[in-house]
Amino acid sequence: MISVSPARLAALMDRERRRFAAERPKSKALFSRAQSSLLEGVPMNWMVKWAGPFPLFVEEAQGAHFVDVDGHRYVDFCLGDTGSMLGHSPAPVADAIARQVRRGITFMLPTEDSIGVGEELARRFGLPYWQFAMTATDANRFVIRLCRAITGRPLILAFNGCYHGSVDETMAVLKDGRTRAKHSSLGPPVDPALTTRLVEFNDLEALEAALAPGDVACVLAEPAMTNVGIILPDPGYHEALRDLTRRTGTLLVIDETHTICTGPRGYTGAFGLEPDLLTIGKPIASGLPAAAYGISQGVADLIHARTNVQDSDVSGIGGTLSGNALAMAAMRATLRSVMTPEAYARMIPLATRFAEGVRGVIGKAGLPWHVVQLGNRVEYQFRATPPRNGAEAEAAMNYDLDAFLHLHAMNRGILMTPFHNMALVAPDTTTEDVDLHTRVFEESVADLLGREDPGR
Numbered sequence: 001m002i003s004v005s006p007a008r009l010a011a012l013m014d015r016e017r018r019r020f021a022a023e024r025p026k027s028k029a030l031f032s033r034a035q036s037s038l039l040e041g042v043p044m045n046w047m048v049k050w051a052g053p054f055p056l057f058v059e060e061a062q063g064a065h066f067v068d069v070d071g072h073r074y075v076d077f078c079l080g081d082t083g084s085m086l087g088h089s090p091a092p093v094a095d096a097i098a099r100q101v102r103r104g105i106t107f108m109l110p111t112e113d114s115i116g117v118g119e120e121l122a123r124r125f126g127l128p129y130w131q132f133a134m135t136a137t138d139a140n141r142f143v144i145r146l147c148r149a150i151t152g153r154p155l156i157l158a159f160n161g162c163y164h165g166s167v168d169e170t171m172a173v174l175k176d177g178r179t180r181a182k183h184s185s186l187g188p189p190v191d192p193a194l195t196t197r198l199v200e201f202n203d204l205e206a207l208e209a210a211l212a213p214g215d216v217a218c219v220l221a222e223p224a225m226t227n228v229g230i231i232l233p234d235p236g237y238h239e240a241l242r243d244l245t246r247r248t249g250t251l252l253v254i255d256e257t258h259t260i261c262t263g264p265r266g267y268t269g270a271f272g273l274e275p276d277l278l279t280i281g282k283p284i285a286s287g288l289p290a291a292a293y294g295i296s297q298g299v300a301d302l303i304h305a306r307t308n309v310q311d312s313d314v315s316g317i318g319g320t321l322s323g324n325a326l327a328m329a330a331m332r333a334t335l336r337s338v339m340t341p342e343a344y345a346r347m348i349p350l351a352t353r354f355a356e357g358v359r360g361v362i363g364k365a366g367l368p369w370h371v372v373q374l375g376n377r378v379e380y381q382f383r384a385t386p387p388r389n390g391a392e393a394e395a396a397m398n399y400d401l402d403a404f405l406h407l408h409a410m411n412r413g414i415l416m417t418p419f420h421n422m423a424l425v426a427p428d429t430t431t432e433d434v435d436l437h438t439r440v441f442e443e444s445v446a447d448l449l450g451r452e453d454p455g456r
Contacts, residue, residue: 004401009401009448012448013404019411024072026069026070027068027069027070028054061088063087064088066088066415075413075414077417077429079426081417082260085261090334090338092334093285100326106326111329113328114132116336117292117335120336124264125265125266127278127294127296131293131295132291132323133322134289135281136291137164137165137281138165138319142318143279144156147218147253148217150251151249151250153214153215153217154215156196156197156216156219157196157197157199157219157220159222160390160391161228161391163228164220168190172185172193180192197210200388202234207241211248212248214249219241219252221252222257223259223273224374227258229396231372232374238271242273251277254267255279255280258282259374260284261375264340276295279292284335288330289327343427344376347375348376355372357434357435357437357438358438361438365449368383372386379421380421382397383395401448404448405444408443408444409437409444412440
């Protein structure tokens with residue numbers, strides 16, 4: 001196997017950082033100005049985690065491309081880390097937002113759009129009842145509260161390496177067989193071992209043992225893990241997961257926020273999953289803050305039996321802006337006109353082309369890396385075979401190598417998802433965009449290996 005020299009990587013990174021700074025004086029000036037009013041110079045802390053010496057500042061975006069304030073045009077394979085997975089400002093959604101914003105943004109009252117959204121989500125995912133939130137984090141929080149309330153159980157079960165937004169219960173890691181707070185978790189309110197039981201994905205024996213005591217209210221799971229690289233379930237895993245949760249009286253929550261990349265009905269619809277509850281956010285309103293959670297008939301009956309109207313505004317579930325008229329209009333337009341079978345029929349073959357291009361470069365160079373695809377989502381990782389769980393995926397991570405590949409791509413007009421080597425393909429992405437990435441990726445590999453031709 002071929003390895004990459006750390007010294008060469010450091011030299012290449014220095015070259016790319018100097019090029020990035022020299023070619024983006026306006027972004028640099030805005031970042032400098034921002035230091036006096038924004039913490040760390042950015043509106044949200046994780047925006048500091050970019051490979052360049054400062055973040056890009058965006059001027060405008062449309063479809064699968066955006067332009068920064070210095071006039072550089074980029075092919076966007078990040079797409080707001082799924083928030084704009086269906087492209088930036090799709091016309092039907094932009095038109096719906098423009099119409100609604102003139103008629104009122106939020107009322108704390110329903111509009112007809114909310115019914116249309118609920119009916120369409122029920123059709124797609126097979127769960128009859130729906131509620132709305134501002135983010136998938138909120139949807140997951142609300143669902144966890146509901147599950148604890150109706151089961152009377154204190155714990156939730158999640159998977160090592162998972163990501164469900166900033167939900168406190170999932171800001172945890174499995175270390176030496178114990179659930180502990182992530183080292184990155186700022187000010188955890190309690191020891192996560194008091195709220196959460198973690199196991200590795202695809203480990204049925206550990207899952208069965210964790211559910212056996214009967215104290216877990218729900219399993220919160222992405223049907224395929226996506227935040228430590230794409231980790232696909234083993235054959236039969238979901239059938240066993242559903243059987244174990246039913247036998248132990250544990251509710252099953254499927255988080256489709258990222259795995260909606262699988263198809264217009266998500267992984268749930270594509271593979272016939274039967275969750276008790278389902279959460280989804282990010283792309284469901286084409287990037288406008290909005291999320292939803294679906295509820296089975298059985299769970300709805302239990303909720304009705306255990307809640308009352310008098311406490312509904314102070315239950316810890318909901319928010320003043322949840323289900324607002326603007327979000328409902330955007331969500332309805334997205335579901336009706338953008339998140340369609342036709343869009344996926346275009347996106348997924350292009351994602352396959354992307355994966356094949358990357359796979360070809362890796363194979364030609366003899367690198368011990370691999371590529372995984374899930375719908376219109378593609379990721380390459382620094383290990384020879386796909387990981388089966390979070391521990392394997394995290395062991396293969398290389399922050400410095402990630403940073404170089406991202407910065408090299410940005411300097412050549414391509415934006416990848418900044419926290420890992422993930423690409424999303426939008427309906428407006430072209431074959432030329434995909435092939436540009438393949439050429440740029442091949443060039444980056446040649447640089448890393450010190451070859452003019454990475455296969456030589």
